[in-house]
Amino acid sequence: MKRAFLTGANGFIGRHLVARLHREGWATTVYDRKPASTDGQWDTYVQGDLFDLSALEFALCESGATIVFHLAALADVRNALKQPREQYRLNFDATAHVLEAMRAVGVDRIAFTSSAVVYGDARLSPITERGAEFPQQTSIYGAMKLASESLIAAYCHGYGMTADIYRLVSLTGPGYRHGNLMDFYQRLKANPTSLTILGSGNQIKYYIAVEDVIDAMIRTTGMTHRGAELWNVSHDRPNTIHDSIDAVCDVLGLHPTIQYGDDPWTGDLPALVLNCTKLRQVAGWAPTVTIADSMRATVRDFVERGL
Numbered sequence: 001m002k003r004a005f006l007t008g009a010n011g012f013i014g015r016h017l018v019a020r021l022h023r024e025g026w027a028t029t030v031y032d033r034k035p036a037s038t039d040g041q042w043d044t045y046v047q048g049d050l051f052d053l054s055a056l057e058f059a060l061c062e063s064g065a066t067i068v069f070h071l072a073a074l075a076d077v078r079n080a081l082k083q084p085r086e087q088y089r090l091n092f093d094a095t096a097h098v099l100e101a102m103r104a105v106g107v108d109r110i111a112f113t114s115s116a117v118v119y120g121d122a123r124l125s126p127i128t129e130r131g132a133e134f135p136q137q138t139s140i141y142g143a144m145k146l147a148s149e150s151l152i153a154a155y156c157h158g159y160g161m162t163a164d165i166y167r168l169v170s171l172t173g174p175g176y177r178h179g180n181l182m183d184f185y186q187r188l189k190a191n192p193t194s195l196t197i198l199g200s201g202n203q204i205k206y207y208i209a210v211e212d213v214i215d216a217m218i219r220t221t222g223m224t225h226r227g228a229e230l231w232n233v234s235h236d237r238p239n240t241i242h243d244s245i246d247a248v249c250d251v252l253g254l255h256p257t258i259q260y261g262d263d264p265w266t267g268d269l270p271a272l273v274l275n276c277t278k279l280r281q282v283a284g285w286a287p288t289v290t291i292a293d294s295m296r297a298t299v300r301d302f303v304e305r306g307l
Contacts, residue, residue: 001027002026002066003026003029003066004065004066004068004069005029005059005060005063005069006029006071007031007032007068007094008032008071008073010030010032010034010037011073012171012177012178013071013213013214014030015040015175017071018030018042019041024218027043027064028044029059031059032048032072033047033049034047044063050097051097053097053101057105060101060102060105061105067107067111068107070095070098070111071113072094073094073113073145074087074090076178077115077117077139080139087141087144092147092151095152098110099155102155102161103155103159108160108161109221110152110163110164112148112164112166114145114146115141115167116167116169116232116272116274117142118131118135118149119135120136120137120142121135121138126274126275127232128275129167163227163229164228164229165229165230166213166216166217166233167230167232167233167274168208169205170205170207171208171210171213172297173209173297175210176210180244181244181247181298181299184197185248185299185302185307186307188254188256189252192252192254193257195245195257195258196258196261197245197261198261200260201240201258201260203240203271204238205241205244206234206235206273206274207239207295208235209293211289212285212289216231216233219283219285220283223282231278232274232275233274233279234273234276236287237291245258247299250296251296252299
């Protein structure tokens with residue numbers, strides 16, 4: 001039986017990943033600082049802190065896992081400037097603790113959820129995994145993710161580990177609680193007749209459905225390779241802000257007046273267009289869920305949960 005150890009499994013991607021691993025017969029151990037919920041599909045749940053290295057090492061050793069899915073993070077690009085120390089601690093420093101626990105126990109494979117924002121203010125389009133060799137960072141969140149990628153690569157080189165690093169665009173899917181879909185949903189519930197948005201409304205944004213992210217992870221972690229591999233993960237069709245608004249309005253049955261306000265927030269990037277040829281050709285992956293369908297499923301989940 002294949003065994004996996006997961007951090008951040010209470011998060012959006014984590015819950016979907018645990019469910020997929022369960023369906024495929026994996027034994028999963030979740031390590032999380034929050035108490036266990038009643039609806040998880042893990043086999044073992046350990047309530048613990050990533051900064052308690054001895055507890056982390058013990059749980060990892062006891063799990064018998066051959067791979068760590070490190071998903072735990074403070075995933076907040078927009079508010080990162082307000083909490084730089086938390087960004088460092090919960091994104092970079094936490095990753096360092098996971099790597100040290102792996103080294104101590106002898107687990108040599110890690111799957112890490114990074115972000116397309118590591119490409120920063122990219123001048124290339126579409127962007128391959130090589131991207132800019134030293135991208136100019138525009139957010140503290142992106143800087144911490146890139147630093148974590150670099151540390152993982154160094155551990156792979158120095159200690160013979162293997163890593164799969166996923167550079168993800170914005171996500172959609174049931175269970176998601178962030179981003180403009182949630183923002184528009186909450187504001188339109190408060191005022192169903194009018195919505196003011198930042199910028200011109202013509203901003204292009206790329207998304208990926210969480211189901212397709214999980215499929216990319218399952219495919220690539222089942223492959224044999226050495227060192228750290230980078231994988232761009234994105235749908236190939238762009239969306240505008242209006243597509244998000246339309247999804248909310250379709251589900252809620254609204255027809256608001258749209259108004260345009262201030263400039264986009266600091267750190268918001270122009271469209272990052274990712275080249276996913278490597279993932280398609282090497283792993284045989286392709287997105288299967290349309291973003292329009294996934295957006296509507298996300299909003300319906302908001303409604304069903306009474307958010």
